[in-house]
Amino acid sequence: MGKDPNRPVILQDIAKATGYTINTVSRALKDKDDISRETCAYIQRVAREMGYVRNYLASSLRSGRTKTLAMIAGSMMNPFYAILMDLIQREAVQYGYTLFILCSQDDPETELKAVQMALSRQVDGILITPCSFESPALSLLRESHIPFVLLSRFQEGSRDDCVYCNDEEGGYLAARHLIETGHRKVAMLTHRQVVFSSRKRFTGFRQACLDAGIPEEDIGYACLQDPDEILAQLKAWIAAGFNGLFSFCDVEAWGTITLLENNGFRVPDDLHVIGFDNILGYINFTKPICSVDCHLQDEARIAIELIRNRIHDPSLPPQQVVIPVDFVSRCR
């Protein structure tokens, strides 16, 4: 006839146990200031003893704030996103936020569903690296009037909140490093046309080459996905005397290095391959490569800062933060 013994403790139980009302208990547990010191301490003690855990569903439904964020990224199999997610999670938890994770697998339809799911969950804000800027998910997001921040993505002329690194400067630094270490025929390789980042990085890359007096024909660029095509391109470059390669990112750089080594080439002797993101600042199980440090930890910190600002004041003007980069040399 008794109640379920496994039923979680609710405010009502504490109210009954302490003789105060539910409201007073609620306020006491939130350290509101119109409860006397002793009552507050007493209620909190009893709550702790009874093993009370706040029901966020009820709390959020009433208050309108869930203290949850959603992160929507392509895939956690890419260490870049995984590391970013880890950093963001750590940052979010500092402010009492819990993080939903949704992977779009770089598929616009899945991404749209992810946004819908996040909206369904009444998240306070969304952190997203959209597949593209034509993504329907992004349109829905803009219509929904829910705070969101674009991670590592930036569209010229957009009014979305975003945080991204100085890609152009990064490309410039990358080229300058290659040039300073004696490479005079250099190229950039990217797998997927990640809008803007890729172009920006090449813009800076090219500029540094021109500034150093390298002629146009000695500045290579290719956007390829198929390993066979990539290998063919690499062979062509090497045959043409190219000896420096700037990869779009570290992950692609390692892929390229593995590809080269598996095909009898030697890195960096045949081709000096450098990357972007400086993932080695966070993990340490791969071959050391030179890279552009885009300070992911800062990006995570700022992303949370931006979303908090936006949640706090939806009328803020667009917040667009560019993170400065610097070059990390790991040459022998």
Add this chain to the structure above:
Amino acid sequence: MGKDPNRPVILQDIAKATGYTINTVSRALKDKDDISRETCAYIQRVAREMGYVRNYLASSLRSGRTKTLAMIAGSMMNPFYAILMDLIQREAVQYGYTLFILCSQDDPETELKAVQMALSRQVDGILITPCSFESPALSLLRESHIPFVLLSRFQEGSRDDCVYCNDEEGGYLAARHLIETGHRKVAMLTHRQVVFSSRKRFTGFRQACLDAGIPEEDIGYACLQDPDEILAQLKAWIAAGFNGLFSFCDVEAWGTITLLENNGFRVPDDLHVIGFDNILGYINFTKPICSVDCHLQDEARIAIELIRNRIHDPSLPPQQVVIPVDFVSRCR
């Protein structure tokens, strides 16, 4: 005087628009069977047109099920966990679950907070790779009567639901591979004493060696964290004629390989290093190594299956699933 135009559409709005009651709308949207076909279709159409998204807070509060799961793992910077998370997310979404992600940073206190947070969020179930089996988080979890599944963790004699791979068999296969490829002095190296997995893998490893007639003194084992100590141990082994190394996992194997190569050794010529987890089955940016495939995708699938079973029927006997492993050779 009008209402907030950005206010999301709720059942009430649809009720008003269609002339039915809130309840009917709710039931129609859930395809319940005591609403006529036409009414159901009509309501769903209007709901879609009005851009209705279900409020999970209210829904969950009332129904008692949140359709959320929490995954608690050490860190997403470790690709092993990141990949597992990605796979689990994909699997979870198939069944309508949204995933909270919580990182414990392998710290028992943070882990405990993560569990409390998950409980606060009223998740339907928790997937966790606990720091240790003495973890207070695990105790809380057991007391809370909330469904949970241990990932890649198993404690002899425990009655927790869990899914893990056949570590002993994996170790056996690893050693057999080393032996078959001509290595007669072999060792296993592990960084952290991950309870059971590590011991089990060595048990199998050692057995395979003994079965092949390798004497005890030619079977090495070390559990070290400090890179300097690891390097010293590796040097000692190599000096003693050891030429085969079984790393606890792929990530550690790559770390070891990088360490060796940075110190003038050559892999696999000086030391053939193999790993565990077959992460290369999911990512492809690192040096190819031989590894034991523990079928992470199966683990993810089964984890979700187990948690769903447990949610559906809390009285089920403990479900403990061992995933068979096999060896993937990537020798040149």
Add this chain to the structure above:
DNA sequence: CCCAAAAACATTAACGATCATGTTAACGAT
């Protein structure tokens, strides 16, 4: 043609918390 049963929808009461107001008593100032 009556009654039982089913179909299709409505009504009411939760779920567990928080918000906006009430209420009471104590206190100091005038």
Add this chain to the structure above:
DNA sequence: ATCGTTAACATGATCGTTAATGTTTTTGGG
């Protein structure tokens, strides 16, 4: 002594949805 103020708590409504029942209306069997 009166009034206003504040401290400390209580009351009632509400968040948006779903579960448990009601209430009609229709249908079919004898």
